[in-house]
Structure formats: structure tokens, C-alpha cells
Amino acid sequence: MLRIENFSKSYKSAAKAVDSLSLEVSRGDIFGFIGHNGAGKTTTIKAIAGILDFEEGDILIDGMSIKKEPVACKRIMAYIPDNPDLYEHLTGIKYLNFIGDIYEVPKSERYALINEYSDAFDITGNLGDTISSYSHGMKQKLALVSALIHKPKLMVLDEPFVGLDPKASHTLKTIMQQMCNEGAAIFFSTHVLEVAEKLCNKIAILKRGMLVACGPTMEVKGDNSLEDVFLELIDSNV
């Protein structure tokens, strides 16, 4: 579903933020992407989402290149940044309907999907209010609902659990598992290693823009905890 081939990115001739990164996410995968601050996770995620231009390597979504066919790739994908700045002047429902229009979600399905996911995240009652009145967590929930209503085959999430209350976190994890059971794929970054360890069937660890570990979670962590493995890799001189 997602294949990253030798992806590199540098900003204004500085050192490479990401260096020759290659990895693959298959249907049904919940893929955790972890690394220290500034490791290049957000750069990679933005490139996958098609919002960051890059010159080296390629990123394929369901076999299509994000560079050559960005619109087709984006149509089957959903992206949520680490800090969801949404259109504050719109109400929640107008934002969701806007997303529904852009992704051409049939009118017949739209109502049911918005109802289902906004109920799941407990924000239906707030959809009539302008987004400017929302808390960080509510904006995060609205962004999640907007990502889910067009039934993406690939979800790309940057720190999706930040700002969510425990119930919403649980709901998100359940939905992620449901989606993967139905054949979708999820690629997300997180600093919460316990979540990654429990939720993800595959893990990749990034250090200073380079992949230092990648594979099934059980293989990456072995008999240790993911936290121990992560700290060992980050502290080592690899």
C-alpha cells in the first residue's frame, strides 16, 4: 500500500533531514514510525502526504507515485498533522461537509459516516460551533473524523494520540484495528512507545534521518521492551 524508495530530503543545502529511506507498508499493517525529536519523521510523513516536495527517491501509494500522480494518491489517503490547524472560521459540520465535497463522498453515505465517527469521538453536539471555539483535543477529534469519512485505504498520522482524552485514544485504536482488518493500512509516528509496542505489527526506528531498525514489532524488539531497544539504538554510535 505504501512503498518508500530511497527517499532523501534536505532543507536549503543543509545536512539531509532524511537519508535514503526505504520501507514498505502492506495492507492490514499498523506501522509505527518512531525516532527522537528532529529525526525526520515529520519530513517523511509530509512527503508521503504530498505536501512536501522532494527530489531524491520516490514514494508509491497503492503503486502510484505521489510525485507523478498526486491527486490520485491523495484520493485514497488521509493525512493528519501533529498539530491540526483547521479552518477556524468554519463550524465543525461545515468543515466535515467541505471534506466530503472534496473527496466526493456520496451524499447518501455522508450523513451516516459523519454521524458514526463524530458519535464515536463524542463531538456530534459540538459540530454546530465554530472551530475557533474548539479545544486542541476537539480539533484533533474533528480532524480524525474528517480523515475517516472518506474511507481511506491508507492513513498517515503524525502523533495522532497527542491531545486526545483516554476514551478518544481508545476509540482511535479500535478504529485503526478495524480499518486494518478491513484491508486498509496505517502509518503513524509516535513518541509513546507503549502504544507503538501494543498497537503496531510493524515498527521502524529513525535516527538522524536514517533507518536504524525496521520490521515486525516482535523482531525489532526481540525479548526486550521497545523502550530498551529504542534507547539502545538512539544512544549507540550507529
Added chain:
Amino acid sequence: MKKLFRLVNIQLLGMLGSMLAIGARRSRKNARVLYAGIVLFTVLMGGIAFFYLYGMGSILKSYGKLDALPQIAMALASMAVIISTAFKVKGTIFGFKDYDLVMSLPVSTGSVVASRIILLYCINIYFVLLLMVPMTVAYGILAGPDFSFYVMGILSFFLVPMVPVILASILGTIITYVASRFRSMNLVGIIIAFAVLLAYMGFSMTFRGSGEEIADIGDMISRRVNSIYPLAGYYTDAVCKGDFISFAFFAVISVASFLLYSYVIGRVFKKVNTDVTTGRYKAGFALGELKAASPLKALYVKELKRFFSSTVYVLNTGFGIVLLTIGSIAAFFVDINKLAAGAGGAVILGQLLPAAVSFCVVMSCTTASSISLEGRNLWILKSLPVDARCIFYSKILVNLTITAPALADSIMLAIALRLGVAEGVILFLVSAACSIFISLFGLWVNLRFYNLDWTSETVVVKQSAAMIITIFTGMALVGLQFLLFAAAGSITGAYAIYLPAVIILSLLILRSLQADGIRRFKVL
């Protein structure tokens, strides 16, 4: 006091940094254009102010009322400060972006309020100087005053905006507070803003007429300003008569008002801030029927809502069209032909109108800040499955919608002023061509000169390189009409060249947007 200056320092740096690209990741190209634009604007506006005030001063002098000139200039500057500042209150004094951070610092609330008012004061001092320096030069030439006039006058420059800034922040708070009580709070705010601006324009227009009328009005205004705003009297006595006691009163009252206001607002700042910044929050929403639309229509509606969500955006890009529409309706009731004849008889309406209408159109450019205004929301557009062309078209369509009344206005003007068929058609076509050109050009410029790191919409809408380039290009497009008319000698001859040229330019820009523009959008 040290903390206050540190606060002002950091906030001024933040504002200027956002405006002039200091320390920003944008290229120096933006800053260079902006500096050049500011210099050009200062020279242009300072020159206009000088000739306007010198002309008025000459008339006042011939009636022995020259001393009214500094007072009138001060009244105009004070009113301009009040009008322009009242709509900056939300975002500057209340509801500013770093409120949480600043309020968590170990400084008194009074200091926070004072720092924000000083920020407003600093913004206004430039505009006050733009009017008061030409007045000082004009008065100096006409009256030949002694040295004390210049000393008092220059010192007064820095006192003039103080009380108006405070009055503006009170007015702005009331407007924001009243507007926030309504469901469509932005619309209410915009309507109030337009009403106040039109009232100000009406006040400025009272200075037109015959010499005797101006002198009488000057005298009347002088007396009225004195009765409403006693500080103006102290100012006049200080500057024109070199009265130090009056100057001391003027200075003490200005500074004391500033301190008192900071103290009083400091006491209720948190409550007022919460009241004016909290949106209507009702919860209990029940999902109803949803209307579906095409992606282009959805983007267009979103863009239109963005436009109307910002008072400063609407005021700065919609005022020309509102004024044009009011003028077009008024043309049915006022004999403009007679007025024009009275103004010297040389004015030929059919020749001037296309330039006047196109001036209002080119001043109404929403696209020049439409990319920058995406700011931190840009990720949404960039991650959507829509072609960049579709995004561009939605922004262009909004600009065309805003300038669309100019087409109806052209027809109304042609009918009301009984223009000939050729002149009427030219008027309509020039409106349409300029509207298309400025919509495309604004976007084209904004893709080259963008600011996505802004913290205040005002910086993008009023003080950005893209806006300055677009406005000056628009003005050049209007000026070109006069040049062509002078060269061709006839209205049809001039516009036979002008219209195809504008259309060809528009097509070239459209082509550039569809290729280079898309590439630029991708790397934003």
C-alpha cells in the same frame, strides 16, 4: 518598567519580523520589495498630503485663518488613527495570538496592556508623521513661524496619537463586544466598520468647495474640534503660539490618559479578553440534512467564508467596490454632469469614468493575500486530492465575485450619466478586463511573495510585499489609460489599444499560473 520595555521590544520585533521578513525563512527578495514599497508609499502619500494641505493652507491664509491648518491636520490624523486602530483592537489588545504565553509571564497585567497599547501607538506614529510632517512643511512655508513652532511641532508629533489610540481601543472594544453578541458577529463588525469609514470619508469631503467655503468650514471645524476634543486647542496654542503651558497640558493629559487607561483596563483585562474572544458556543447540535457540492464549489464557498470572516480583509479589499456602488446609485440622484462642469468644464466624464471605475476595481484584490492567508492551514489544501488549478480557480472566482458589482455599477453609471453607446461599452469592458487582470495578477504575485508565518492578518492584508506590488501595478494600469488617451487623442482609440493589452496580459498570467504557478504552489 524594564519588563515593559522588554515586552514591547519582543512584540515589536514579532510584528516587524512578520512584516519585514526579519529572521524569517522567506527570501530577502520579499523584504527588498517591501522596503521599496514602503519608501514609494511614503513619498507618494507624503507628497499628496503636502499638496492637499498646502492648497488648503493657501486658501485659509487668504482669509486670515491659517492657524486652523495645524488643528485640521491634527483632527484628520487623530480621526485616521481612531478609524484604522479601532478595527485592530481584536488581535492586538485583546485576543492576540501569544496571549497565553504573555499572560503566564511574571509581569503585571497593566504592563501587558501597556505593551499592547504601545504597540498600537508605534504602528500609528508612522501614519501620523505621514500627515503631520507635510503639514509642518506647508505651514512653515505659508506662515514663516519662529523656531518654537518647529520645536513644539516636532515634539507634538509623538503626543498626537496617544489619546486617539486610547479612544480607538475603547471604540474597538465596544464594537468587538457588540458584534460578539450577534450570531453573524463578523458581518455585524464589517457593517459597523463600513459605516464608520464612510462617515470619516464624509468628514474629509467637507473640506472641498470654494475658497470661502473651505475657510468657513475650517473655522467651523476648528471651533467644533475644540469643543469636542479640548486637546486640539492646547495643541494649536502650543504649536502656533509657542505657548509652553498649553504644550505641558497637552503632554501631561496625553501621557496621564495613557497610564490611567493601562491601569483601568489592566484591572478588567482578563474578563474583557474572555468576553470578546469567546465565540458563540452552544453545543447540543443535531445532525441534519447535508448539501453536497463539487470540489470547485466547495473550495469557492470555503474561500468566500474566509473572506467574510475577516473584517480587515473585507475592509481593505472591498471598500473600493462599496464606494463605487454607493457612487453609482448616487449618480441617479445627483447631477454629476453639472458638478463636473462646475469643476472647470474640462472634465469629460466619459473619459474619466473608466479610469475611476477601474481604480476601484484594482483596489479590490483578494487574491494578493489569499495564499498567505492560508498560513498554518496550508497543509489542508496541499493534502487534498484536488489539482492546484482548482485551488487557484476558487481563489480567482472569489475575487471576481467581489468585483462583480463593478459591472452592474458600470451599467448604472452609463445609464445615470447618459453616456454614449461606445463610452458605455468601453466602461463595462474596462471594468471586466481590470477585474480579471487584478484577480489573476494578485494570485500570481502572492505565489512569488508569500508570508505563511504571519501572526496578524493585518500584516498580510495591508502590509505585505504581494499587496504592495499588486496595488502599485493596479495603479499603473489605471495611469496607463491616461497616457494612452493623451497619445491616441480619443477614448475609442485609447481603449482599442488598452483593452486588448489587458486581455493579452491576463492570458499570459493565466498561462504562467497553470505551469509555473502550480510548481510554486507545490514547493510552498
